[in-house]
Amino acid sequence: MAPAEPAELSPAVELDHVRFRYEGRPDILQIPSLVIARHERIFLYGPSGSGKTTLLGLLAGVLRATEGSVRVLGHNLTALSARQRDVFRGAHIGYIFQLFNLITYLNVEENILLPCRLHREPRTRLGGQSLQAAALAVATRLGIAPLLHQRVTNLSVGEQQRVAAARALVGTPEVILADEPTSSLDYDHRQRFLELLFECGEEAGSTLIFVSHDRTLMPLFHRAVSLQEINHVRAA
Amino acid sequence: MVLLSLAYHSLRDRKLTSALTLGSIALSVTLLIGVEHVRLGARESFANTISQTDLIVGARGGALQLLLYTVFRVGSATNNIAYESYEYFRNHPAVAWTIPYSLGDSHRGFRVVGTTEDFYKNYRYRRDRQVELAEGRIPSDIFDVALGSDVAAELKYRLGDHVIITHGITHGRGLLEHDDKPFTVVGILERTATPVDRSLYITLEGMEAMHLDWSEGAPPLLGEAIPAWKIAKEEITIKQITAFLLRARSRIDTLRLQREVNTFEDEPLMAIIPGVTLGELWRTIGYAEDALRVVSLFVVIIGLLGMLVSLYTALTERRREMAVLRAVGAGPLRIVLLLVLESGFLSMGGAIVGVLLVYALSFISQPIVERHFGLFIPIQPLTVTAYLYVLAVIVAGLLIGFVPALRAYRNSLADGLTMRL
Numbered sequence: 001m002a003p004a005e006p007a008e009l010s011p012a013v014e015l016d017h018v019r020f021r022y023e024g025r026p027d028i029l030q031i032p033s034l035v036i037a038r039h040e041r042i043f044l045y046g047p048s049g050s051g052k053t054t055l056l057g058l059l060a061g062v063l064r065a066t067e068g069s070v071r072v073l074g075h076n077l078t079a080l081s082a083r084q085r086d087v088f089r090g091a092h093i094g095y096i097f098q099l100f101n102l103i104t105y106l107n108v109e110e111n112i113l114l115p116c117r118l119h120r121e122p123r124t125r126l127g128g129q130s131l132q133a134a135a136l137a138v139a140t141r142l143g144i145a146p147l148l149h150q151r152v153t154n155l156s157v158g159e160q161q162r163v164a165a166a167r168a169l170v171g172t173p174e175v176i177l178a179d180e181p182t183s184s185l186d187y188d189h190r191q192r193f194l195e196l197l198f199e200c201g202e203e204a205g206s207t208l209i210f211v212s213h214d215r216t217l218m219p220l221f222h223r224a225v226s227l228q229e230i231n232h233v234r235a236a
Numbered sequence: 237m238v239l240l241s242l243a244y245h246s247l248r249d250r251k252l253t254s255a256l257t258l259g260s261i262a263l264s265v266t267l268l269i270g271v272e273h274v275r276l277g278a279r280e281s282f283a284n285t286i287s288q289t290d291l292i293v294g295a296r297g298g299a300l301q302l303l304l305y306t307v308f309r310v311g312s313a314t315n316n317i318a319y320e321s322y323e324y325f326r327n328h329p330a331v332a333w334t335i336p337y338s339l340g341d342s343h344r345g346f347r348v349v350g351t352t353e354d355f356y357k358n359y360r361y362r363r364d365r366q367v368e369l370a371e372g373r374i375p376s377d378i379f380d381v382a383l384g385s386d387v388a389a390e391l392k393y394r395l396g397d398h399v400i401i402t403h404g405i406t407h408g409r410g411l412l413e414h415d416d417k418p419f420t421v422v423g424i425l426e427r428t429a430t431p432v433d434r435s436l437y438i439t440l441e442g443m444e445a446m447h448l449d450w451s452e453g454a455p456p457l458l459g460e461a462i463p464a465w466k467i468a469k470e471e472i473t474i475k476q477i478t479a480f481l482l483r484a485r486s487r488i489d490t491l492r493l494q495r496e497v498n499t500f501e502d503e504p505l506m507a508i509i510p511g512v513t514l515g516e517l518w519r520t521i522g523y524a525e526d527a528l529r530v531v532s533l534f535v536v537i538i539g540l541l542g543m544l545v546s547l548y549t550a551l552t553e554r555r556r557e558m559a560v561l562r563a564v565g566a567g568p569l570r571i572v573l574l575l576v577l578e579s580g581f582l583s584m585g586g587a588i589v590g591v592l593l594v595y596a597l598s599f600i601s602q603p604i605v606e607r608h609f610g611l612f613i614p615i616q617p618l619t620v621t622a623y624l625y626v627l628a629v630i631v632a633g634l635l636i637g638f639v640p641a642l643r644a645y646r647n648s649l650a651d652g653l654t655m656r657l
Binding site for chain 2: 060062082083086087089090091093095097100101102103104105106110114115117118119167
């Protein structure tokens with residue numbers, strides 16, 4: 001991997017004149033500048049179709065900016081190969097989907113440990129801790145320790161999202177990207193889930209970028225970013 | 237390693253389709269290799285039925301027919317040959333030994349063979365094995381009979397039992413029974429796993445005696461029948477036999493003798509070399525073999541296509557799973573590999589189960605085939621061809637796995653982290 005700047009100096013996310021379009025379609029993102037500092041808890045909002053998921057795709061390195069540079073933790077993702085970006089994502093980013101986060105044929109523990117099994121870096125960050133111990137620790141923190149050996153299909157939606165959070169947190173990645181993870185939860189569960197996510201994220205020192213269209217959650221974050229404001233492409 | 241475990245868990249999650257797919261591949265492999273095994277086994281078994289006989293001599297007719305009714309006890313002769321002709325060749329200086337056969341009667345569907353001690357002394361199968369007695373003795377009196385091991389086992393006959401022989405070849409009781417001249421079981425032969433086991437053996441004199449009072453293939457008229465006790469072995473003159481086996485003193489003699497038989501002036505005779513005629517038989521059967529092989533190849537293709545269909549249709553449901561895998565850092569190539577591994581698992585598992593099934597089936601069917609067809613199909617290790625088949629199935633399975641895998645690859649590039657539902 002390309003050598004990065006000293007870790008603490010570079011911001012978590014730094015977008016510079018980024019344009020993105022899917023092959024043969026008009027631009028959907030034009031972001032002149034976006035900087036997110038380390039350890040920040042960002043609320044990223046905007047109406048559906050405004051390109052929130054696409055932006056997360058760029059930050060996760062699944063998509064590649066058509067123009068400009070996307071720097072995450074000092075690494076210029078635009079300059080990395082697809083394979084390097086996959087390795088980078090596995091090593092540094094935890095991702096939580098809105099729904100269906102889990103692989104149905106693996107049990108809870110196996111789902112949580114998936115990033116550690118696929119990549120060396122999160123594994124080394126566990127220190128001497130065994131994978132099972134790490135899974136147990138994070139599951140205990142999120143209150144799902146008794147579920148570790150259950151099939152994920154037996155879980156409620158709230159439990160599933162906690163497992164997803166556990167997977168995003170295991171191996172303490174620097175950046176957690178969450179794509180409307182609470183939209184399928186009711187109010188109580190939503191509050192509880194967010195509290196846990198914040199607590200664990202803080203312990204791990206992660207930067208949290210949380211996407212939602214539910215602005216009632218906004219006050220819980222350090223800072224809110226409106227995608228409509230920073231994106232210069234106007235929705236047709 | 238992760239991918240192996242993922243592939244395994246994913247297949248296990250879709251237990252039913254995976255099992256069905258694996259099963260269909262297994263069955264197709266069983267068919268493919270089974271056909272190969274039976275083909276080789278049957279060929280070897282056929283070739284082993286008769287050994288050391290250089291020529292088979294009978295009345296002029298079809299070469300295959302002669303081979304079939306003498307060696308395999310299938311079909312019947314159109315004509316007999318004169319005993320004088322047989323004697324001429326028996327005493328021929330180039331002849332090492334002969335075995336005369338007089339055929340045409342049966343007992344409960346089993347053929348009755350009239351022959352002499354020469355049969356017990358000279359007949360060889362499976363290279364150099366000899367016909368042995370399990371109990372009793374060789375038939376020597378007119379109404380003595382020795383049983384092939386299958387005959388004894390199936391009809392539960394013991395030494396001393398009486399056997400009534402049916403005129404002509406019929407299954408069960410025939411219309412015309414030689415019931416005035418019952419035979420006594422004096423010997424039971426050791427098992428040979430050849431058609432020898434499926435016949436009854438009497439003396440040439442016994443065969444002649446049964447038909448002594450017959451004329452023109454019809455039973456004696458009332459009052460003309462000659463009772464058994466009136467017949468003495470010494471008084472019987474053998475007039476004709478059906479065929480005889482012959483061993484020449486040397487290779488060159490074989491061809492010379494064959495020519496002499498074929499140009500014999502006293503009556504129209506024919507001599508065949510068993511190996512050559514067996515070869516012809518195989519060429520005839522060869523077309524059926526090829527057809528069978530083509531059919532089993534198609535069955536394998538269908539089995540693999542079944543796997544393609546099941547993996548491909550599952551992809552739609554698995555797009556979310558792919559997005560999750562992408563999100564945790566699995567590259568598109570890993571996703572390709574995952575799907576190829578899955579098809580690899582299925583085809584390899586299918587091939588292994590298929591091979592095991594071949595052995596299980598050969599183990600079960602061996603005695604049945606032997607009993608019904610007199611063919612001893614040996615349980616043998618996989619042939620090179622069979623290994624190639626197995627390898628081809630696995631490779632084809634892996635290649636087929638690339639079809640859904642590449643589709644998943646393109647999907648995951650296009651979908652990224654969006655969850656298409």
